[in-house]
Amino acid sequence: MRRNRLAALALTISAIAIPLIARQATPAPKGTPSPGADHHDRQPQDIFKVLPLGGGVHALFGRGGNIGFFVGPDAVLVVDSQFKDIAPGIVEQIRKVSDKPIKFLLNTHHHGDHVGGNEIFKQFAMIVAHDNVRRRMLSSPADIQRDYPAMIENAKKAGNEQMVKNLSDQLEWAKKVRVEEIPAPIMTFDSELRIYIGDETIQVWHLPPAHTDGDSVVYFEKARVLHMGDDLFNKVIPFIDVKSGGSVKGYLAALDRVLGRVPADAKVIPGHGEITDVGGLKSFRQYIADLLDAAQKAKAAGKSKEDFLNEVDLPAYKDYDGYKTRFKANAGSAYDEAR
Numbered sequence: 330m331r332r333n334r335l336a337a338l339a340l341t342i343s344a345i346a347i348p349l350i351a352r353q354a355t356p357a358p359k360g361t362p363s364p365g366a367d368h369h370d371r372q373p374q375d376i377f378k379v380l381p382l383g384g385g386v387h388a389l390f391g392r393g394g395n396i397g398f399f400v401g402p403d404a405v406l407v408v409d410s411q412f413k414d415i416a417p418g419i420v421e422q423i424r425k426v427s428d429k430p431i432k433f434l435l436n437t438h439h440h441g442d443h444v445g446g447n448e449i450f451k452q453f454a455m456i457v458a459h460d461n462v463r464r465r466m467l468s469s470p471a472d473i474q475r476d477y478p479a480m481i482e483n484a485k486k487a488g489n490e491q492m493v494k495n496l497s498d499q500l501e502w503a504k505k506v507r508v509e510e511i512p513a514p515i516m517t518f519d520s521e522l523r524i525y526i527g528d529e530t531i532q533v534w535h536l537p538p539a540h541t542d543g544d545s546v547v548y549f550e551k552a553r554v555l556h557m558g559d560d561l562f563n564k565v566i567p568f569i570d571v572k573s574g575g576s577v578k579g580y581l582a583a584l585d586r587v588l589g590r591v592p593a594d595a596k597v598i599p600g601h602g603e604i605t606d607v608g609g610l611k612s613f614r615q616y617i618a619d620l621l622d623a624a625q626k627a628k629a630a631g632k633s634k635e636d637f638l639n640e641v642d643l644p645a646y647k648d649y650d651g652y653k654t655r656f657k658a659n660a661g662s663a664y665d666e667a668r
């Protein structure tokens with residue numbers, strides 16, 4: 330039951346999300362070589378790499394969305410919690426850097442690879458996020474019961490036994506869980522929030538719908554470090570969760586808003602991929618712009634969605650993680666939104 334809950338949180342999102350998140354929920358087996366590995370297939374020795382970024386801000390790489398944490402004189406603030414099973418290990422890593430109390434956990438959005446560890450953190454930290462993060466986490470049992478039976482049938486038809494099992498486990502969880510057991514944020518905001526720790530100001534900005542409709546980014550003003558959540562996949566093809574209110578065009582709006590606010594020398598923690606800078610933000614914006622451009626041209630030429638998806642190709646991004654698995658889904662969403 331407890332394990333199911335973890336797995337369920339990892340999968341508590343839309344149908345399209347499942348392949349991505351299901352992969353994230355499974356650690357790479359020991360010693361498995363990972364040629365052309367997806368960014369989630371980190372080898373055990375790479376789990377829990379901590380990288381100081383200056384000004385008390387650190388990046389922590391594990392098995393889900395990248396974590397950021399800030400060590401102040403009297404408190405630690407953490408951004409995202411990955412998965413429940415590795416959350417105790419995450420806390421242990423933070424403890425190696427500071428023994429100050431972990432007082433705050435910010436969730437950048439509701440996906441299981443960013444909130445799965447909430448259950449561990451809620452024992453000592455105030456969990457804070459945008460209104461829609463709480464709303465989507467609490468509605469997940471109902472959403473799963475509505476969407477998963479059809480998905481299980483599809484997985485059966487496709488002969489994907491692992492998927493059938495994963496989805497069936499989640500459905501079982503959704504039928505049994507009490508909503509009050511879900512470790513959702515207990516403090517939410519609708520636009521912006523600032524938290525003051527020592528002489529650092531931590532700004533949290535809700536952005537236009539991009540990855541989901543509950544996305545926030547976190548800016549550490551004095552340290553000049555920005556945590557983008559999944560509004561930035563660095564050299565990784567994004568997952569655009571349209572079912573959870575995400576939008577390809579919205580990604581442009583969100584990225585433009587961020588680019589208009591952060592200083593040119595800011596360090597940037599992406600939701601997935603390696604640490605980058607404002608240049609990395611701009612490269613990712615270019616990917617979204619190129620994707621929309623291709624979709625718009627196809628639509629203007631009267632091409633059907635099917636024809637567009639058969640031929641669409643953006644060679645400049647072929648070496649990005651997830652090009653084979655997520656690019657076509659991105660292109661389909663871009664076509665739907667193109668005019």
Ligand SMILES: [Zn+2]
Pocket residue numbers: 438440443540559
């Ligand atoms: Zn996500």
